[in-house]
Amino acid sequence: MRGTPARNLALYLVVVAGIGLSLEAACRRWQTLFLAASHRSLFKAALLERRLPQDIVFFGTSRTGEALRPRAVLSALADAGAPPLSAFNVSTPFSSLDILQSVATRFAGSSGLKLAVVEISHQQLGRGDLPWAAESTTPSADFHARAFSWLETHSALVAERKVFVLNSLSRLMLVSLFAARFDGTEEFGSDYLASILGRPRDVERAQAQPISCLPRPIDAPPASLSEFRAERDIYVQLARSFQEHGVEVAFYVPPALDSEHAWETGPPYRELRASIHAVTGRPIWDFSECHLPPHLYRDATHLSAAGGSYFSRLIASAIAADPRLAQALGMRQATGAAHALP
């Protein structure tokens, strides 16, 4: 650097300030995108945003991420006589009920959406504040905390600083450049790479012998819920927000490897499902007692790629078997081959 030391210092400060102001402007201009990169649920939502309109959207936790594979569902629906449709899996690992509500409400009114399939599971019932919501400063907070909070409120760069976290930078790149390549089932870097290269991690036909796996019938509604009242209300509210926009909604309970991990078979969960079904009138496909062969699982509660492809077909046949859903998707008629292995 040439020039006098004073000039060099001034120039350095001006350039640093200039870059800072440019970053601030960029954060303000693309605040939604930057925010989307900072959390996996918002990232998934941003991917879906770029893939709209979609006919079918799957909502849930990582269990749905593995269990419902859009290509497999669409292929099975096409076999059942559905017209060309589109689908996206907007589920995210560690999704709480509050995250589910936030994401589902955001897309309930999306044009073109015909069917939402929503997970009900032990994991999905977890509660918690939205991770991306700004933390409020407590009155006892020290000067540092209050100053930081003030900056977060007044500077988009500070508010969206999580975009500089390594994961966020890669998400920013993925959502900006390759959103059209993903169907939402990607979880790891290798999955995204495979999808970018046009070789998604799907298994078209599961190599399995025919398995009878029928959803468990929903119980009669209880007089009152012993647990999960608030959770039931959220599910009901969620169903209503879809229905208000003319979107069909169906719930499902994913399968587990063994009865030890099938928490959803417990009475409070059964009561919850019965209550949701009674209030909303929407179908609930309960696969909690359906234990698929071990090779179709990645772990006790997550299906493998093959398991996901297989289970997706089960869900597709459940959709096709429901006249109201089939009609919403423009299918000719229910196939009547519900729940059999496709």
Added chain:
Amino acid sequence: MLFHSFTFLALLIPTLAIYWLSRSQTIRLAALFVASMIFYAFHHWPSAFLLLGTIGLNYSAARLQQRRRSRWLLALIVIIDLSLLFWFKYAAFAAAELKRAAALVGLALPLPALSNWLPLGISFFTFQVIAYQVDVYRGTVGAERSLLVFAVFKSFFAQLIAGPIVRAKEFLPQLHKRARFDPEQFHLGLFLFVAGLALKIGVADVLRQFADEAFQSPAELATTDAWLNLYAFAFQLFADFWGYSTMARGLGKLFGLELPLNFNLPYLSSSLQEFWRRWHITLSSWFRDYVYIPLGGNRSKHTRNLLVAMTAAGIWHGAGWTFVLWGLLHGLWLVIESALKRRFASPLTTASPLRGTAAAALRRLLLFHGVCLLWVLFRAPSLPVASTYYARLLLPPYRGHSDVPETLAIWLIGFALLQAPLARVMERDRFFPRSAWAQAAITWLLLALTLGYAGQRYDFIYFAF
């Protein structure tokens, strides 16, 4: 008060303004002293009185020493300084060990429970004044006449809590001279502060989570995880302390004051002796000049001197058997290394088929792993935890874990590769030839790392010492 807080910025900015706007050196020094006392008292105000007391005591003792050179006076003031350090840092540990030892022979010692009050930075400022007293006694420096100058020398906030341990000979003349604002010094100071901040928040605090978790329950670790998390701790410790020292040097430069370099890429050393010349340089040189050489250095009883100096260095780091053992093992290693060096002149370069670059790389790799193995003692809260960790590192069953956290892998590789370029860019001769754009771009890369990982504020590790 932490360097990486807005509270500190709120103190720093007005202090800088008063310092540079004032023409009087007395006002400047008074501003530095008041700021330093606020900085120190902010954490625990009663400790400020201890600091003031030791300033007064050591100032008076040195003045007396100047007038009447006395070995006894030196011994007295050193004993007083060390007694304070012992009382606050080691008394509780010594009492507990004494009780335990007495219980083994069936005695119940009625020792009172001692307070856990450990004044911040006491190990650092005690060593700083001991060096000063010895230097005054030796006549290397004159006793400082001005109480204000001496107070700033001992309490300057940039180096008060975790060093670098500044020598009177280097620092006092700087405080006497009224510095002219040097834009180049200020420029580099700003950059060093940002670089230190990034090392602390963007590297050390990110790696911290992995190391902390591993040392909480080491018995469950797979062999690969035990090693990876040990690397995480090794880099965390380095980035944390290097970050602190870099910020301290940057702060010094903002006030026109030069603080010594404390780290010089220690993990790239190829011998333990070299490692200690590059790691916590001001502490190593303190032990060399005030413990090892007075004991006889390498002239007589070299082995004993090394073991004593390194064990003392271990104890300096903390009150616990893990630290004693850590220091002792470093001492033993230095003794063996020195004996091998005398016996075989650089064996890997002359006798081994692995010559040149390959040999240097191998030596660095071995040195790094040896140092890492000893870090287990440094980090483990107790000897049983350390031995469990060693078992998971070295003994069967050897279990691998394929699911290495992406962040851990990237940070370990990234820091291993980037530490040298980062250290180079902090050098005056490498920083200033770059264009303003390049300097600003590097600054923003570091700021982005800091912003991205800014969250919970953690103390610097060396605050505990």
